[in-house]
Amino acid sequence: MDQGPFRQTAGGAFPFGGLAGAMAKGHLACRREGMAMDGVKAVMGSIRQILIEVWDPIGVRGIPQARDEYDGYVGAVARAWMERADVAALRALLEGITEREIGLPAGSGDAQGAAEQIAAL
Structure with a gap:
């Protein structure tokens, strides 16, 4: 099963919502060019x-x-x-979250500005 940029190193599977907790416990390792967990x-x-x-x-x-209002979306965006x-x-991910999860029109936040800043990390 493809686990995207993360691979499981111990314990069970972790959904997006549990990603931050799993990382904090050291259960996931990153495959992005040797980036350390820190x-x-x-x-x-x-x-x-x-x-x-x-x-x-x-x-x-x-x-x-x-x-902490948007903490539930950090894992999906980080992935x-x-x-x-x-x-x-x-931008499409953030607009989709805005519409499907939050229930507001896609233009309700600055998805473009946020996407630009996230991509630049």
């Missing part, structure tokens, strides 16, 4: 920040209690980044 965690932290500060389709950027998704693919 580097992957840093990228995920950057993605988390970009989602709240740039993408922010529901407009919670300035609310401290909502800093796309690890698979070297380009700006268009990242």
Whole structure:
């Protein structure tokens, strides 16, 4: 079974939602040109920040209690980044999340700006 940019090294399978926890526990290793887990965690932290500060389709950027609002999407976006998704693919992913998961029109956040910043990581 193809596991994209991650390979399982111990334990069971981890869905996108459990990706961050699995990484924190050391169960996954990255195949992106030798990137260490610390580097992957840093990228995920950057993605988390970009989602709240740039993408922010529901407009919670300035609310401290909502800093974790988009954490459930970090794994999917990180996986796309690890698979070297380009700006268009990242934008499409974010717009799809906006429409299907959040239930708002695709233009409800700055998917383009967020995709550009994520692709540049």
